[in-house]
Amino acid sequence: MRSKYNYSNGLPFDKTLVKNLDAIYDRVKKQKKGAIMVIDGGVGEAKTTLSVHCADYLNKKAGFGEIDLTPSGCIQLAMGGKDFVTKLKKCFEERLPVAVYDEAGDYSKRGSLTSFNAMLNRVFDTFRTYQIVVILVLPNFKVLDENLFDKGLPRGLLHCYDKQQGKYGNYSGYDHVRMQWIKHIMGKIRVKQQAYSIESPNFRGHFLDLSPERSHQLDMLSTAGKLDSLEKIGVKMDGLLTYQELSIRLQKPISWLRYTIRTLGIKATKKIGLVNYFTPDIVEALITHVDSVKPVGRPRKAYPSEYDDVLAEGG
Amino acid sequence: MVDFNNETTATITPSALVKILILQRRHDFLEAQEHYYKYLSDDVETPVSLDMVLARLRTLFLELQPMLKRQWKGQEEELEEFKKIFTNDSKEKNSIEKILNHFVQLNAMLDAVGLLKIDNKKAYDTTSWEESNNAFKI
Numbered sequence: 480m481r482s483k484y485n486y487s488n489g490l491p492f493d494k495t496l497v498k499n500l501d502a503i504y505d506r507v508k509k510q511k512k513g514a515i516m517v518i519d520g521g522v523g524e525a526k527t528t529l530s531v532h533c534a535d536y537l538n539k540k541a542g543f544g545e546i547d548l549t550p551s552g553c554i555q556l557a558m559g560g561k562d563f564v565t566k567l568k569k570c571f572e573e574r575l576p577v578a579v580y581d582e583a584g585d586y587s588k589r590g591s592l593t594s595f596n597a598m599l600n601r602v603f604d605t606f607r608t609y610q611i612v613v614i615l616v617l618p619n620f621k622v623l624d625e626n627l628f629d630k631g632l633p634r635g636l637l638h639c640y641d642k643q644q645g646k647y648g649n650y651s652g653y654d655h656v657r658m659q660w661i662k663h664i665m666g667k668i669r670v671k672q673q674a675y676s677i678e679s680p681n682f683r684g685h686f687l688d689l690s691p692e693r694s695h696q697l698d699m700l701s702t703a704g705k706l707d708s709l710e711k712i713g714v715k716m717d718g719l720l721t722y723q724e725l726s727i728r729l730q731k732p733i734s735w736l737r738y739t740i741r742t743l744g745i746k747a748t749k750k751i752g753l754v755n756y757f758t759p760d761i762v763e764a765l766i767t768h769v770d771s772v773k774p775v776g777r778p779r780k781a782y783p784s785e786y787d788d789v790l791a792e793g794g
Numbered sequence: 795m796v797d798f799n800n801e802t803t804a805t806i807t808p809s810a811l812v813k814i815l816i817l818q819r820r821h822d823f824l825e826a827q828e829h830y831y832k833y834l835s836d837d838v839e840t841p842v843s844l845d846m847v848l849a850r851l852r853t854l855f856l857e858l859q860p861m862l863k864r865q866w867k868g869q870e871e872e873l874e875e876f877k878k879i880f881t882n883d884s885k886e887k888n889s890i891e892k893i894l895n896h897f898v899q900l901n902a903m904l905d906a907v908g909l910l911k912i913d914n915k916k917a918y919d920t921t922s923w924e925e926s927n928n929a930f931k932i
Contacts, residue, residue, distance in 0.1 A: 495921050502924035631932045635923035654926040682921040 484690050491532045491687040496637075499652060499682075500536055503634055504576065507612050508541075515613045515632045517658075518650075519620045520639030521672075525648040526616045527581050527701055529639060529686050531556070531693070534577045537612055541576035548696035555579060556700065560598060567602065571609045581616040581701065596624035620658065621665050633658055638675050647687055651680035710751050719748055719756035729765055739768060812857075813909060819857050820904070823850040823897060830890065844888060851893055852880050854900060865903055872899075 481487045488494055507514050516533065518526045534555055535545045546555040555570060556579045557563035563580040570578045617623070620636055627633060636653040643649075653661060657678050664674040688694060726733045740757075743764065747755035795818045796811055797803055803811070826847045833842045855862075855876065866873050876896060879888055904910045918925040 498921070499923045502922060506924060631927075634927060652921075652923065654923040655932050656926065656930050681923060681926060 484687050486687070490536065491689075492529075493684045495682045496533075496650075496652065496684055496686075497536070499635060500533060501540070503612055504537055504540055506634065507610050508576070511608070511610065513630075513632050514634045515615055515627065517615045517617065517620045517623070517633050517636045518639065519617045519636065520650075521618065524639035524642050525686070525688075526639050527556075527697060528689055528694075529637060529648065529650060530579045530581065530614045530616045531689060531697060532686055533614055533637075534579050537577040538575065543575060545693075546577075546579075548693055548700055550700060550703065553700060556581060558700065558703070564598060564602070567609070567611065567613075570611055575611070577612045577614060579614045579616065582618065596627070600624060600626055619671065621662055621671070628655075628659060628662075631655060635681075636661075638680075640675070645688075647685040650684055650686060651675065652682045652684070653678065653680050657681065714749060714751065714756050718759055720759060720761070721754055721756060725757065725762065725765070728762055729769075731765075731769075736765075739765060743768060816854070816857055816904070816909065819850070819854040820901075823847070823854050826850045827890070827894065827897075844890060844893065847890065847893055848879070848888060851897060854897075855880070858900060858903075861907070862903070865907070 485491055486493065488497070490497065503514050503516055506512050518530050518533075520526050531546060531548070538544065538546055538555070547553050548556065554566050554573070555575055555577060557566040558581050560580075563578070567578050615623075620633070623633065634655060636658045637650045638653065639648055639650050641649045657680065661674045661678050664677050665671045668674060668677075689697060720728070722733050722736055725731075725736050729736070740761070745757070745761060745764065748758050749756040796814050826849075830842060830844065830847050862873060862876075876899075879892065879896060901910070916929055918929045920926055
């Protein structure tokens with residue numbers, strides 16, 4: 480029976496996607512191989528909603544309920560790289576079949592791009608036995624490392640487009656080979672989004688919205704991740720510095736910085752999560768402190784200069 | 795199709811040329827039988843001759859004869875049977891059905907040696923990522 484949130488098959492998406500999700504699940508659970516499913520699309524195309532639908536389906540297939548979207552209990556939907564690594568481990572401990580990584584603005588930074596790719600490579604090198612389907616939610620899958628493609632890890636792509644607000648969202652499914660072609664075409668043309676139209680998809684489909692309650696929970700989660708990211712960007716714009724950045728500027732170890740800042744009684748200007756931020760003035764204060772501190776140990780004896788005798792004689 | 799007056803034909807390998815010639819002869823036969831049936835259905839009073847159809851089958855047979863010897867080793871009777879339809883004594887007995895039967899035999903042989911086999915692409919469900927990936931051994 481079709482409803483506002485489910486099609487006649489009892490799911491918020493069609494049977495073709497079900498078939499593909501089943502195949503990915505079997506690959507991970509039965510064949511014990513690694514698999515990444517990528518969901519990409521422009522801003523506000525309901526990528527995260529579709530990822531939650533897919534995760535719900537895989538969870539139910541493994542005998543679990545829908546994924547928990549409450550801030551305290553959400554371990555299958557990670558916002559950002561660090562969160563993802565922590566939650567992936569938790570998913571393994573609880574034998575959950577799927578983990579979702581949502582970029583939440585984190586992936587678009589060049590630094591995090593490299594570190595995330597490196598992390599993902601490491602995760603799949605060492606934790607294949609986790610038997611977890613990883614769903615990556617990105618604005619554009621082109622940012623994924625070539626190495627992941629060489630390993631054949633991304634098994635399929637769902638490209639979200641043209642969402643009909645309040646009605647349904649659209650997706651196109653591309654297999655690994657088509658993904659590689661799209662990536663290649665993107666490198667050749669000016670308007671990268673056109674590449675999705677040039678390469679024909681394996682299948683197309685619609686998906687429906689989450690129930691209002693879950694949709695609200697997801698909004699809260701997603702917004703929290705994005706706000707955190709925005710706050711961090713704001714801090715960067717203010718020119719505030721972290722311990723790592725101070726360490727690079729002053730060429731001093733972080734442990735020394737922590738000790739000195741505590742000794743001098745300097746308070747952090749801002750604290751986001753566990754990260755302390757300081758104003759740039761602190762650099763001057765620390766340099767002055769470095770100059771004023773006498774080195775520990777016996778004072779150095781100056782070597783006699785060849786002019787000492789001349790100076791002693793008065794000229 | 796194959797132009798022996800053209801200099802570039804000399805650059806094509808004999809096997810490639812023979813393949814084209816065989817396909818050409820086969821096509822000619824199909825055309826002849828098409829004409830035969832066309833005139834048969836035109837309801838003309840003049841009796842329709844099988845000569846052209848038979849002649850074209852003979853050409854195809856002669857083109858393939860060395861190959862048939864190899865392919866039908868141990869089936870010499872079939873080869874003899876085949877030859878019979880081209881002799882004058884049995885000409886009257888030939889019917890279009892008999893000629894087509896022989897052609898079907900040749901066709902099957904050409905398919906077996908791969909000359910007509912074009913449906914060799916692996917069939918898989920293109921709407922399935924995994925089947926599609928597996929088809930490319932990924």
